[in-house]
Amino acid sequence: MQQVSAELVEWLQNEIGRGCRPEVLIESMIKAGYEADFARNVINASFASLEALEGKRPNVLGANLEGTLKINTDPLPGNFIKTSDRDVQVLLNMQSPRIMLFGGLLSDEECDGIIEFSRAKMARSHVVDSDAGGTREDEARTSTGAAFQRGETALHTRIEKRISELLGWPVEHGEGLQILHYNIGGEYKPHYDYFHHDRPGEAEQLKTGGQRIATLVMYLNDVEAGGGTIFPELGLETMPKKGNAIYFAYGGMDGTLDSRSLHGGAPVERGEKWIATKWIRQRPYQLT
Template identity: 45%
Template sequence: MPSRTAISHELREWILATTRAGHGVPDVLKLMKDNGYDPRQSRSIVAEVLKLPLAALNAGTTSPAPRGLRTRHPEAPAVCVDGHAIGVSLSVDEPPLRVLENILDDAECAELIELARPRLARALTVDDDGKQQVDQRRTSEGMFFSIGELPLVARIEQRLAGLLGLPVSHGEGLQILHYRPGQEYEPHFDWFDPALPGYDAITRSGGQRIASVVIYLNTPELGGGTAFPELGLTVTARRGSAVYFAYEGGDPSSLHAGLPVICGEKWIATKWLRERPYRQGGRR
């Protein structure tokens, strides 16, 4: 790649192709530096091409999303992790999103529900100052397992780590949520806005969130899917399946909502992933 001030068509296409192949922003910046680009110029170029906040690149807060799923061919019908076959039924490039089948079996789903049921409490969010709060946008009940708390939890965490190519230490504790008829979680982002006053407190341990996995532990009779309004996409809640989506740099197209349960109930397990090893702290 020749060194140029303007963003040529070839350079723009190379940056897009490289990130789509699973390489994170730090990889792209290193390759550009190796090919003679000034680091400051490179950050500006990459921020413009990928539509990322330049401040995030300058502060070093942007990190590669989990690469395990991104480096596999998007049309691969299945992946195998430690002998467990997981189907891939839908792939979206931007944001990186995969709908996964059989990520948990029926027995694992049922056991997680029963382990969580006695510990349920009103689900909270994190406010602008980094403190937990009751939020009317989120009307479910929930609880958290600590990392490796039980053999089943540890097994699921290892499966996700192998699938996503990210160590268990980069994940927050597995959260179980229960929705009754009419309950929902209105459109929101899982990543933290760097402009919020509590951002430093929220990200002090583990840094920014970079991806989410929502696992459906049962199949509601009606409703309860996960909607992505910017994509015009709704993922149906089906027992044992999951939706994975990444949002490095705070991708606005990762806006999503837990749709209201119309009939029956919904149980999900959520895993949030961080850019660095995470210790228990503020959650959302």
Template identity: 40%
Template sequence: MVQAVTPALRDWIVEQTVAGFAPEAVLAAMVDAGWETDLAAVALEDTLREHLRRRGPVGATPPAPVAQTANRQPMGAGALAGRLPEIARDGAQSLLDLGDRRVAVLASLSSPRVVVLGGLLSADECEALIEAARSRLARSLTVQTLTGGEELNPDRTSNGMFFNRGESDLIRRIESRIARLLNWPVENGEGMQVLNYPVGAEYKPHFDYFDPAEPGTPTILKRGGQRLGTLLIYLNEPERGGGTTFPDVGLEVAPQRGNAVFFSYDKPHPSTRTLHGGAPVLAGEKWVATKWLRERIFE
């Protein structure tokens, strides 16, 4: 079957959305009709973006809190409104003035959206984060997608902890800087996580969004909606190994103290090509801080 995105299909997608059907319901109908999931998702997203650009928001209600079904969840605010955390740049601007610090743009990809940043944190700030986190470390957990809770996962062999949002002057200063960098409200971010990877520790490739097909996802989304972006900050430099890999695009970012890598994902789907992992530490240890950005206020 040749699957072509025709004008008639685009008109149908817009009609369904204007009629009040949530995007996940429209996507499900396309898949049920025989469309490949990846192609259907791209067609749906492109059509709604173009419609929004021409005519403004569809329907009478905001797109973020769309109706939920038992097995499917909203594609995310970004999929409808085009609103994602993003690094604003003026043309070929290579230095970003964040008020309290100038940060370099070292490299970027457009698809997937990945930006490598230089000097987001100072050496003193990196060391202060490490020392504040050290006594609070415990074996890292991952989200338990069946229940919405947490669990030990053999794919993730680091130790970690979470700071409460705004819990100290240091955390508030860094969170404010991140908010300016990504044009995203502080309150729409999870608390900053700090991780320590000893020799041999790694985090195998994974996605950061919450899988809509998992039964625990509705519980997770109640706290602030989907994750839309990830900022990973390197707090030290391991002697060997420990890079951040993006297998789908053949990219590996080397850990350099104070540098960071940001990536965003406009829908909870592998077509975003944001599969990523932490390569094993081969010598020394690795310290990183992670900030996840949500659709809405994270509570």
């Protein structure tokens, strides 16, 4: 069922015309048996096509704009994914669980700019308090960090738009960028990024934007030794390289969660490590 048939196009045109939201259409497709990534690409391309016809956004997803909605859902034109301002290389593409390693997502100047803008805001990193709610310090996470609102600067806005185009998921569904810095010995022990419904403090986080469904970790500098992103259940480690990024999905619109997404940041052995993290939510995310 991973093809765009005439029947699917007709259904999409009707449902979009009725005002259905993208996340509702994605969930409907998944329930009908379509693979989640395919459904997201189709729906995102559909809305991009219609908005481009209305002059609201560029046609960055390859949709055909000649009157009838025709969708190009191929996420990999060659070994690159084209966004409106940058071609991003695909270095690793794992289907299950869904993990992709991107090359050149950020330029050197963008990496340096994020670091310099963040330095004055850095403070000891916290974790979500699973029982009491809010956040707290924890020895499992030994970094310093700075959190930003979506679109806080022109640089943040440009990067967030690129991420949205790359992943096929609306900007509004992303949390603001979180910048993290690790010195020698700094690490983040294996953990999950999604929230557990049965833990009061984590359940509280679901009230704004719903569940986290995916994570994108962007490497802002080259680390001399150590500091890789590890996936213990998979025997996988990706090493930091300036401008590259690791993406992994773990949540479905139907509420399913993939425990194979257990991951951590290995200790830095030499040098230092800077990363920027973007968490993706089920629904639009906005702090009040």
